Amino acid sequence: AATIYYEADADLSHLKGKTIAILGYGSQGHAQAQNLRDSGCNVIIGQRPGSANYDLAKDHGFEPMSIADAVKAADVINILLPDEVQGPVYQEAIKDNLSPGNILMCSHGFNLHFGQIEPPQGVDTLLVAPKGPGHLVRSEFEKGGGVPSLIALGDGASEATKQIGLAYAKGIGGTRGGVIETTIAEETETDLFGEQVVLCGGVSELVKAGFQTLVDAGYQPEMAYFECMHELKLIVDLFYEGGLSYMRYSISNTAEYGDYSSGPRIVTDETRAEMKKILEEIQNGTFARNWILENRAGTPGFKATRRRERALQIEEVGRNLRRMMTWIDEKEV
Numbered sequence: 001a002a003t004i005y006y007e008a009d010a011d012l013s014h015l016k017g018k019t020i021a022i023l024g025y026g027s028q029g030h031a032q033a034q035n036l037r038d039s040g041c042n043v044i045i046g047q048r049p050g051s052a053n054y055d056l057a058k059d060h061g062f063e064p065m066s067i068a069d070a071v072k073a074a075d076v077i078n079i080l081l082p083d084e085v086q087g088p089v090y091q092e093a094i095k096d097n098l099s100p101g102n103i104l105m106c107s108h109g110f111n112l113h114f115g116q117i118e119p120p121q122g123v124d125t126l127l128v129a130p131k132g133p134g135h136l137v138r139s140e141f142e143k144g145g146g147v148p149s150l151i152a153l154g155d156g157a158s159e160a161t162k163q164i165g166l167a168y169a170k171g172i173g174g175t176r177g178g179v180i181e182t183t184i185a186e187e188t189e190t191d192l193f194g195e196q197v198v199l200c201g202g203v204s205e206l207v208k209a210g211f212q213t214l215v216d217a218g219y220q221p222e223m224a225y226f227e228c229m230h231e232l233k234l235i236v237d238l239f240y241e242g243g244l245s246y247m248r249y250s251i252s253n254t255a256e257y258g259d260y261s262s263g264p265r266i267v268t269d270e271t272r273a274e275m276k277k278i279l280e281e282i283q284n285g286t287f288a289r290n291w292i293l294e295n296r297a298g299t300p301g302f303k304a305t306r307r308r309e310r311a312l313q314i315e316e317v318g319r320n321l322r323r324m325m326t327w328i329d330e331k332e333v
């Protein structure tokens with residue numbers, strides 16, 4: 001079983017006298033920065049001007065500065081920028097401003113694991129990753145709770161760095177929920193696998209294929225939308241609260257019988273073999289290389305796919321139906 005750290009295992013005094021730079025004031029940045037400040041830490045913000053996030057940092061009482069200046073002024077530096085921009089920004093504004101003894105942190109290991117960030121001698125690396133979006137990291141903290149988090153030490157990082165990591169996790173509220181020890185490799189590979197195979201890739205394709213099968217068979221798209229997309233939330237909420245067993249306890253016996261008899265015909269040995277292949281491509285760096293190259297080219301294929309996916313019939317049908325459901329806090333992109 002995993003090693004899990006709680007409040008008593010972490011000591012905020014390890015951050016005493018240290019300046020923490022939070023680079024980026026987005027989802028994670030705004031939450032981690034404010035929680036750390038409320039925990040008594042000295043926090044500065046590296047955030048480019050001219051954006052809503054810059055104004056937000058000012059509204060929250062910070063004096064945002066350039067990323068380069070924040071790195072220069074800090075002892076502990078946490079890169080909370082989108083993963084695909086971290087490599088270039090590291091080369092441009094971070095690398096030459098680090099000093100020996102600094103600790104370079106992140107909340108997702110992609111760039112450390114795949115060699116896009118290779119800190120100089122004397123700079124330890126450390127991951128502290130809340131297992132939830134920034135707004136929850138902030139709102140739970142304000143309520144006196146905290147979102148469970150992960151901690152992982154980079155190659156060769158010292159015991160002192162680990163103590164700083166635990167203190168940081170405590171500062172953002174993580175130890176109130178529990179902090180699971182992992183490695184940069186495990187965090188990165190499982191995160192990518194989960195989003196590709198199950199959470200994002202797997203579920204999206206499953207929904208689209210189910211919807212299309214009904215529509216192709218002559219059923220009304222509105223009906224297909226409700227059955228194959230809308231009701232998914234109900235099921236996921238049951239998973240979230242009580243796992244597979246509670247979902248199956250809550251649905252009808254007919255639905256449960258169909259779950260057992262048809263589910264295994266949808267996720268077949270062929271699907272499982274493909275999952276394994278995807279995992280291998282994550283592990284051997286093929287996925288990361290493709291995504292990095294796509295970014296270097298200005299993301300042409302990525303943007304084209306995004307446009308195509310936004311134009312799907314299920315999106316059009318769903319938009320219209322969601323307008324009928326006034327209780328939904330409807331989002332359009």
Ligand code: NDP
Pocket residue numbers: 023024025026027028029047048050051052053054079080081082083085089106107108129130131132133134
């Ligand atoms: P966001 O997209 O919410 O925030 C991005 C921040 O980076 C903004 O402040 C943005 O500023 C700035 N930024 C974007 N592009 C650039 C650039 N080219 N140069 C300088 N600054 C830039 O990121 P997240 O908080 O979602 O993600 C941060 C990290 O946290 C990632 O490693 C992610 O994997 C990890 N993480 C995220 C979770 C989540 O739920 N969101 C959960 C756990 C980990 P501007 O407004 O000017 O664009």
Ligand code: MG
Pocket residue numbers: 191192195
């Ligand atoms: Mg991810």
Ligand code: MG
Pocket residue numbers: none
């Ligand atoms: Mg039904």
